Each structure stands twice: as structure tokens, then as C-alpha cells.
Amino acid sequence: MSAASLLPRVLPRGLWGALAQQLQASSSWMSNAGTVLPASFTAYDVGRSSNIKWHEGAVPQADKEKLLGQKGTVLWFTGLSGSGKSTVACTLEHALAARGKATALLDGDNIRHGLNKNLGFSAEDRAENIRRIGEVSKLFADAGIITLVSFISPYKRDRDSVRARLEAGRFVEVYMKVSIITSCLDPRTRTAQKLRRSQDDMDEVVMCFP
Amino acid sequence: MSAASLLPRVLPRGLWGALAQQLQASSSWMSNAGTVLPASFTAYDVGRSSNIKWHEGAVPQADKEKLLGQKGTVLWFTGLSGSGKSTVACTLEHALAARGKATALLDGDNIRHGLNKNLGFSAEDRAENIRRIGEVSKLFADAGIITLVSFISPYKRDRDSVRARLEAGRFVEVYMKVSIITSCLDPRTRTAQKLRRSQDDMDEVVMCFP
Numbered sequence: 001m002s003a004a005s006l007l008p009r010v011l012p013r014g015l016w017g018a019l020a021q022q023l024q025a026s027s028s029w030m031s032n033a034g035t036v037l038p039a040s041f042t043a044y045d046v047g048r049s050s051n052i053k054w055h056e057g058a059v060p061q062a063d064k065e066k067l068l069g070q071k072g073t074v075l076w077f078t079g080l081s082g083s084g085k086s087t088v089a090c091t092l093e094h095a096l097a098a099r100g101k102a103t104a105l106l107d108g109d110n111i112r113h114g115l116n117k118n119l120g121f122s123a124e125d126r127a128e129n130i131r132r133i134g135e136v137s138k139l140f141a142d143a144g145i146i147t148l149v150s151f152i153s154p155y156k157r158d159r160d161s162v163r164a165r166l167e168a169g170r171f172v173e174v175y176m177k178v179s180i181i182t183s184c185l186d187p188r189t190r191t192a193q194k195l196r197r198s199q200d201d202m203d204e205v206v207m208c209f210p
Numbered sequence: 211m212s213a214a215s216l217l218p219r220v221l222p223r224g225l226w227g228a229l230a231q232q233l234q235a236s237s238s239w240m241s242n243a244g245t246v247l248p249a250s251f252t253a254y255d256v257g258r259s260s261n262i263k264w265h266e267g268a269v270p271q272a273d274k275e276k277l278l279g280q281k282g283t284v285l286w287f288t289g290l291s292g293s294g295k296s297t298v299a300c301t302l303e304h305a306l307a308a309r310g311k312a313t314a315l316l317d318g319d320n321i322r323h324g325l326n327k328n329l330g331f332s333a334e335d336r337a338e339n340i341r342r343i344g345e346v347s348k349l350f351a352d353a354g355i356i357t358l359v360s361f362i363s364p365y366k367r368d369r370d371s372v373r374a375r376l377e378a379g380r381f382v383e384v385y386m387k388v389s390i391i392t393s394c395l396d397p398r399t400r401t402a403q404k405l406r407r408s409q410d411d412m413d414e415v416v417m418c419f420p
Contacts, residue, residue: 058315105268115345135325
């Protein structure tokens with residue numbers, strides 16, 4: 001079978017007739033180190049390798065988990081600003097690392113300044129913020145990594161959307177049950193400022209947590 | 211120091227006077243199993259744990275790399291549709307897994323249907339598509355994972371933006387140097403259809419690759 005005879009399958013002769021003629025005139029584009037390859041060669045045939053087993057799909061999650069000796073899981077920390085989400089998540093990550101576990105930590109530091117730097121704080125942007133974080137945490141879980149996610153994520157519907165994207169048992173929600181007063185006492189929190197700014201906003205936040 | 215004496219630091223007495231009075235009348239919100247905690251307690255003090263070393267930062271990349279015995283790297287496959295990017299990336303991922311390496315594969319299958327499902331194919335959306343993929347691959351590299359990325363990504367400026375987000379040596383660009391004719395011969399490719407649809411578009415694509 002000549003290379004040119006394959007062309008009609010994908011190229012209409014009308015527009016690409018000149019190209020087909022060029023192909024018939026020369027097969028130099030098909031040669032590699034002097035060897036003429038089959039006309040229909042693909043990546044599978046390049047170099048006529050016989051010692052490479054080609055793959056179309058990624059390494060399965062189960063294989064990655066076996067290799068790492070752990071289960072790809074998302075630990076989703078939620079709770080008020082200043083409730084200790086990041087502190088507990090960071091401390092847990094260190095504890096897991098000390099036990100030889102492969103982990104990733106997603107928080108404001110590496111998400112809001114990177115992947116989600118083009119998002120603001122409107123209701124729509126907040127939902128998109130959580131959606132993207134959920135999708136990234138799923139990618140990490142698919143790679144067999146124990147993924148710790150630390151964001152306020154006040155809305156149950158947003159957290160449930162992420163949960164629905166993962167297999168049962170792979171999404172663990174960790175609610176930091178700390179009172180709003182305790183949250184205010186942490187000088188790093190913005191809860192107090194938020195309370196002053198808008199009582200309505202804060203009522204909404206408080207109501208959203210279980 | 212009483213709990214109430216801490217309040218002026220974060221709460222203006224005007225608005226929160228009632229709350230402060232309530233606090234002075236009862237310290238039940240500060241007790242845990244009958245023990246009154248210090249008024250300024252934070253996550254560090256809960257339960258008065260002495261056997262937990264609290265951490266504010268994630269496990270450093272270097273520690274994760276030492277644990278995994280590898281370097282967090284992004285292998286960025288670029289090239290025409292049908293040039294074998296995904297086939298080579300998948301095959302390489304299997305070869306790395308066989309050598310005990312922790313990997314992740316980002317491609318159309320898990321990105322366009324997840325993280326980037328809200329993006330179309332306008333010039334702006336294509337740039338955002340690559341930007342997000344770049345940020346996610348950086349997160350994986352930060353976690354010490356060898357990350358294989360397989361997208362057409364025709365524009366050098368977009369690839370260079372991703373490269374600039376990573377430390378030198380952590381971004382490896384793999385250009386699949388396959389001619390446009392070979393690309394057309396692969397029945398799975400859409401290159402031929404694209405060529406028919408718009409010669410201008412395709413010229414642009416061809417010119418963008420080195």
C-alpha cells in the first residue's frame with residue numbers, strides 16, 4: 001500500500017491534490033535514518049521498536065496506590081476563618097510525611113496566588129474557586145496522593161459537589177467546630193472585621209456550617 | 211488575664227458590648243471537658259496537648275522528594291494533534307511506574323472534562339486552559355511528583371509562562387517533531403478536518419511550533 005493511496009481517507013483530493021502529488025514524488029518525509037517506514041506508520045512504528053510496549057491509558061490509580069502503599073484520599077478541612085483548619089492540616093501533613101506517606105496540601109497560599117488568582121470573592125467566583133480546588137484534589141487522589149485541602153468553603157452544596165466527583169470513601173470532610181468567638185480571638189483571623197463589615201454576611205456564613 | 215480583657219483587641223465595645231458582658235457572666239464556651247482553657251487559647255492549646263508539634267507550613271518540597279526518591283518535574287509534551295504526545299506520555303508513565311516512580315498524567319481526558327470543562331476554544335480560553343494546566347502541574351511538582359502533561363499547546367508564549375512558574379530544570383519541554391502529513395494520516399487526529407476548515411488557523415498552528 002502506498003502512502004498516497006491512504007490520503008483519500010483523510011484529505012479531499014480537490015484541495016490537497018498538490019500535496020498528494022508531492023507525496024508520490026518523494027517519500028523522504030517517511031524515512032528515518034535511511035529506513036522507509038510503512039506508509040501508515042504512527043508513533044507505534046517509529047524506529048520499528050520491538051522492545052517498547054505502547055500504552056494508550058495512564059497508569060491506573062490502583063497501581064499508583066499499591067506503589068505508594070496508601071489510598072488516594074481528599075481530606076477537606078472546612079470551618080470559620082481562624083478555626084485552625086490550616087494549622088491542623090499542616091500538622092497532619094507533617095505527621096503523615098513522618099510515616100512515609102505522599103501528600104499534597106492545597107490552601108490559600110498555593111491556590112489563590114496561582115490557579116485561582118483570576119477569581120474574586122463574588123458568589124460566582126467563590127463557587128468556581130471551590131470547584132477548581134475540588135477538581136485539582138481529585139487529580140491528586142487519582143494519582144494516589146493523600147490530599148489535604150484547607151479552605152473556608154462555607155456552602156454545603158459546593159462541598160457536596162466535590163464529594164460527588166470522588167468515589168465513596170475518598171472524600172473526608174473535616175469540620176473545625178470552633179465557635180465564632182474563639183475565631184475572633186485569633187489575631188490572624190478576619191472574622192472580626194467581617195462581622196463589623198456586614199452582619200448579614202456573617203449570619204450567612206454561620207448558618208452554612210453544620 | 212480574663213477572657214473579656216482580650217476582647218478590645220479585636221472587637222469594638224460599641225457593637226459587641228453585649229457579647230462582652232455575656233462573656234464575663236459565663237466562661238462555659240471556654241471549657242472543654244470541665245477544664246477552663248486560657249482566655250487566648252488557639253488550636254495550639256486545645257486539649258493542652260504536649261505531644262503534638264504544631265506546624266504552620268506545608269511539608270517542604272525537598273522532604274517530599276527525599277521520601278519519594280525523585281525530583282518533582284514537569285514533562286510538557288507539545289506537538290500537533292496525532293503526533294503521539296499522549297501515547298508517548300502514557301508509555302513513559304508506565305515505564306516510570308515500573309521503576310517505582312510516583313507520577314501524574316494530565317491530558318484532555320482528565321482536564322477538559324474536569325477542571326477546564328468551563329473553557330471553550332477561543333484564543334482567550336486556550337490561554338487560560340494552558341495557564342490552569344501549568345498551575346496544576348506546578349502543584350504536582352511541588353509535591354515531588356513527576357508530572358506528564360500532554361496538550362497541543364501551540365503557543366510558545368503560553369508554554370514559556372508555565373516554564374517561568376517553575377524552578378530552572380523542573381520544566382522539560384518535549385516537542386513531538388512529527389510532520390503535518392504524518393499527523394493527518396492518523397485516523398484519530400482532527401488535523402485534517404482543521405486543515406479543511408481553515409487554512410489560516412492551521413498556518414498559525416504550524417508556525418507556532420519550532
